[in-house]
């Protein structure tokens with residue numbers, strides 16, 4: 001919900017306990033209901049999953065001690081990094097995709113369904129993956145619902161500067177909520193060389209900035 005990453009403005013919140021969105025696709029296992037999407041939207045969703053499934057571990061490009069210090073993927077997901085496994089993880093949580101008005105959010109999750117807004121389909125494939133991963137976490141229950149970001153929250157939204165998280169329900173109080181798991185995913189992409197260290201770091205930092213401790 002909530003600013004699901006990318007872009008939410010948080011006004012739509014009243015309508016949804018958690019906002020989120022979803023989608024999925026995998027040739028031979030879980031099947032989602034995409035009947036409410038246009039053929040073009042369905043295709044975009046499928047391409048998103050195919051891209052995700054192409055991300056498999058290879059040689060680690062960073063030093064081992066740095067990897068060990070920051071890698072949290074396996075402790076969060078309970079399986080080693082694998083795009084195919086993450087794809088299944090998402091698909092097991094999101095059974096239905098819908099398209100519709102999402103206010104300032106890109107996507108919203110509600111009761112097993114992800115509502116995708118127009119903005120979702122304008123994102124690049126990595127951002128689409130991050131949105132789906134984030135929304136899928138909301139399927140795991142209220143413990144992964146968001147909390148208010150501090151009134152003095154200083155960080156910029158990487159995708160839309162008009163969105164100000166301060167004082168809005170766009171933060172997590174648990175390390176493995178929607179923002180923590182996307183951060184752990186981005187770290188692996190940097191470690192395996194799928195993203196440059198610069199891109200992985202700024203993306204990672206942005207996600208992790210939403211994880212606040214009391």
Ligand SMILES: [Zn+2]
Nearest residue numbers: 001002004178
């Ligand atoms: Zn959320």
